Amino acid sequence: MRKWAICFLCMCVFAKLMSMVQTQQSSAYRAQQTEESNQSDTASFTFMGVGDNLIHGAIYYWQQQAGDGYNFDSMYKPISKYTNKDINYINYETICAGEELGLEGYPLFNGPVEINDAVYKAGFNWMSLCSNHTYDMGLEGVVKELNYMHKNCPDMTVTGAYTSKKAAQTPTVIKVNGLRIGLASYTYGLNGFKLDDDHKWLINQISESKIKSDIKKLNKVSDVQMVTMHWGTEYQTTPNAMQKKYAKLLNKLGVEVIIGTHPHVIEPVTYIKGDKQDTLCYYSLGNFISAQDHNENMIGGMAGFKLIYHFDTGKTEFKNVTFTPTITYYNSNFKNFKTYTIHEWNDDLAATHLCTVSEGEDMTKQWVQDYVKGVMGDLKGIKVIYS
Numbered sequence: 001m002r003k004w005a006i007c008f009l010c011m012c013v014f015a016k017l018m019s020m021v022q023t024q025q026s027s028a029y030r031a032q033q034t035e036e037s038n039q040s041d042t043a044s045f046t047f048m049g050v051g052d053n054l055i056h057g058a059i060y061y062w063q064q065q066a067g068d069g070y071n072f073d074s075m076y077k078p079i080s081k082y083t084n085k086d087i088n089y090i091n092y093e094t095i096c097a098g099e100e101l102g103l104e105g106y107p108l109f110n111g112p113v114e115i116n117d118a119v120y121k122a123g124f125n126w127m128s129l130c131s132n133h134t135y136d137m138g139l140e141g142v143v144k145e146l147n148y149m150h151k152n153c154p155d156m157t158v159t160g161a162y163t164s165k166k167a168a169q170t171p172t173v174i175k176v177n178g179l180r181i182g183l184a185s186y187t188y189g190l191n192g193f194k195l196d197d198d199h200k201w202l203i204n205q206i207s208e209s210k211i212k213s214d215i216k217k218l219n220k221v222s223d224v225q226m227v228t229m230h231w232g233t234e235y236q237t238t239p240n241a242m243q244k245k246y247a248k249l250l251n252k253l254g255v256e257v258i259i260g261t262h263p264h265v266i267e268p269v270t271y272i273k274g275d276k277q278d279t280l281c282y283y284s285l286g287n288f289i290s291a292q293d294h295n296e297n298m299i300g301g302m303a304g305f306k307l308i309y310h311f312d313t314g315k316t317e318f319k320n321v322t323f324t325p326t327i328t329y330y331n332s333n334f335k336n337f338k339t340y341t342i343h344e345w346n347d348d349l350a351a352t353h354l355c356t357v358s359e360g361e362d363m364t365k366q367w368v369q370d371y372v373k374g375v376m377g378d379l380k381g382i383k384v385i386y387s
Contacts, residue, residue: 041310041311041312042308042309042310042311043177043178043179043223043308043309043311044177044179044306044307044308044309045085045086045087045176045177045179045181045306045307046085046086046087046304046305046306046307047085047086047087047088047089047257047303047304047305047306047307048082048083048085048087048088048089048302048303048304049087049088049089049090049259049282049285049302049303049304050079050089050090050091050285050288050300050301050302050303050326050339051091051261051266051284051285051286051287051288051300051301051326052091052093052131052261052262052264052285052286052287052288052289052290052300053090053091053092053093053094053115053119053127053288053289054093054094054264054287054288054289054290054291054292055093055094055096055109055111055115055289055290056105056106056109056290056291056292057103057104057105057106057291058105058291058330058334059072059075059111059289059290059291059337060072060103060111060112060115061334062334062335063112064103069114070112070114070115071114071118072112072114072115072117072118073117073118073121073122074338075118075289075337075338075339076118076119076121076122076289076339077122077338078338078339078340078341078344079122079326079339079340079341080121080122080123082302082341083122083123083124084123085304086176086177087125087126087174087176087181088123088124088125088126089124089126089127089128089228089259089303090119090124090126090127090128090288091127091128091131091228091230091259091261091285091288092127092128092129092130092131092134093109093131093133093261093262093287093290094109094110094111094131094133094136095109095110095111095129095133095134095136095137095141095142095145096110096111096112096113096114096115096116096145097110097111097113097137097140097141097142097144097145097148098110098112098113098144098148099112100144101137101140101141101144104136104137107191108133108136108137109133109136110136110137110141113148113152116145116148116149116152116153117152117153119153120152120153120155120156124156125155125156125157126156126157126158126159126174126183127149127156127157127158127159128158128159128160128185128228128230128261129142129145129146129158129159129160129161129185130159130160130161130185130186130187130203130204130228130230131187131230131261131262132187132188132189132190132191132230132262133191134160134161134187134190134203135190135191135193135195135202135203136191139199139202142161142163142202142203143163145161146158146161146162146163147163157172157174157183159172159183159184159185159204159228160184160185160186160187160203160204160228161202161203161204162201162202162203164201165201168201168202168204169201171184171214171217171218171221171222172184172218173218173221173222179223179224179309180221180222180223180224181222181223181224181225181226182218182219182221182222182223182224182225182226183225183226183227184204184214184215184218184225184226184227184228185204185227185228185229185230186204186205186206186210186211186227186228186229186230186231187203187204187205187206187230187231187262188205188206188230188231188242188262189205189206190203190205206229206231206246208246208249211246211249211250211253212249212253215227215250215253215254215255216253219253219254223309223311223314224256224257224307224309224316225253225254225255225256225257226255226256226257226258226259227250227255227257227258227259228258228259228260228261229243229246229247229250229258229259229260229261230260230261230262231243231246231260231262232260232262232263232267232283232284233263234262234263234264235263235264235265235296235297236263236265236267237263237265237266237267237296237375238267238268239260239267239268239283239284243260243283247272247279247281247283248272250279251272251273251274251276251277251278251279252274252275252276254276254277255279256277256279256280256307256316257279257280257281257305257307258272258279258280258281258282259282259285259303260281260282260283260284260285261284261285261286262284263284263286264286264287264290264292264297265284265286265287265296265297265299265375266284266285266286266299266300266301266325266372266375266376267282267283267284267286267375268283268375268376268377268379269281269282269283269303269321269323269376269379269382270283270379270382271380271381271382277315277316278316280305280318280321282301282303282323284301285300285301285302285303286299286300286301286326287299287300287328288300288326288328288339289328289337289339290328291330291334291337293354293355293358293359294355294359294361295355295359295361295362295363295367295371296371297328298327298328298329298353298355298363299325299326299327299368299371299372300325300326300327300328300339301323301324301325301326302322302323302324302325302326302341303322303323304320304321304322304323304324305318305319305320305321305322306318306319306320307319318381320383321381321382321383322382322383322384322385323376323379323382323383323384323385324341324342324343324384324385325341325342325345325368325369325372325384325385325386326339326340326341326342327339327340327341327342327345327349327363327368329349329353330353330354331352331353331354331357332352332354332357332358334354341385342365342368342369342372342385342386342387343385343387345365345368346365347364347365349363350362350363350364350365350367369386369387372384372386373386
């Protein structure tokens with residue numbers, strides 16, 4: 001009888017312990033399910049972007065004279081450590097369709113195809129081929145550039161120019177971390193060139209009706225929309241009325257991010273408030289690389305942010321939004337072209353820069369910092385990197 005009572009007591013204790021374990025397992029399972037559910041409610045991606053890839057003849061002149069072929073890997077190497085984001089963007093101010101069409105500098109541009117190889121090796125995976133110089137070599141130049149990119153840079157997404165009407169009418173959407181990101185690019189014009197009626201689709205040009213139509217289609221097939229705009233007034237560090245008008249329009253249409261280029265100088269960054277969402281707008285990232293010869297044209301910007309999208313509300317939030325100054329370097333012999341960020345820039349480089357040696361212009365780190373501060377002003381929710 002006593003043994004039976006002890007046995008019964010042990011069974012009760014065992015049952016109680018098993019019940020407690022099952023409860024704990026159930027609670028842990030529910031917590032895991034809740035965590036997984038919360039995770040699936042959002043998706044995010046990281047972004048970096050730079051301004052105009054402006055290939056003047058001076059950039060390839062010495063290699064052209066040597067006649068030993070072209071290699072521009074070293075020109076982009078200093079920036080390659082920053083192209084580790086999900087999306088790494090660059091704007092092609094000028095096409096690089098190669099020697100077959102004849103290499104040209106200002107005012108009608110065409111660079112070596114090896115520029116494309118170097119950009120791709122440096123880690124960029126989104127480029128806009130949509131500027132006022134995109135049509136400098138006509139239809140053949142655009143098609144050659146695009147075909148080269150498709151063949152030799154397969155992971156590069158190109159927006160703003162197309163090889164067919166069907167491609168032009170198909171929204172560009174990339175998938176990153178479970179998020180559908182819609183991309184589009186537009187330019188204010190083509191330096192007086194006109195596309196014939198059979199090729200109006202070749203290059204996206206800014207117009208209210210086209211943008212409304214395109215973004216409406218893009219909204220249907222993507223969660224987030226990012227648009228690049230080649231706009232503004234050259235050498236002006238403040239946005240003009242046209243830029244502000246279209247920035248508001250894009251915000252109204254639901255676009256989350258605007259990346260601007262064309263002025264060859266930097267312009268401020270801002271949030272455009274809207275009923276649907278706020279739009280992060282970099283009005284101008286300036287030049288990324290060029291052979292222009294004034295200190296203000298040597299200063300560009302690197303955009304950076306993390307975008308978080310909430311599937312349940314369709315709302316977007318931004319984290320770690322930054323503007324990092326970039327500086328194009330070359331010496332007084334128009335050699336050794338490279339682009340650095342403010343992190344690497346120093347007064348030894350400044351002292352040998354063409355703008356200092358030949359033009360007598362200040363390129364010191366302090367000048368760069370002061371210049372950027374003067375353009376950017378007091379930004380809210382956006383961190384400008386100064387050192």
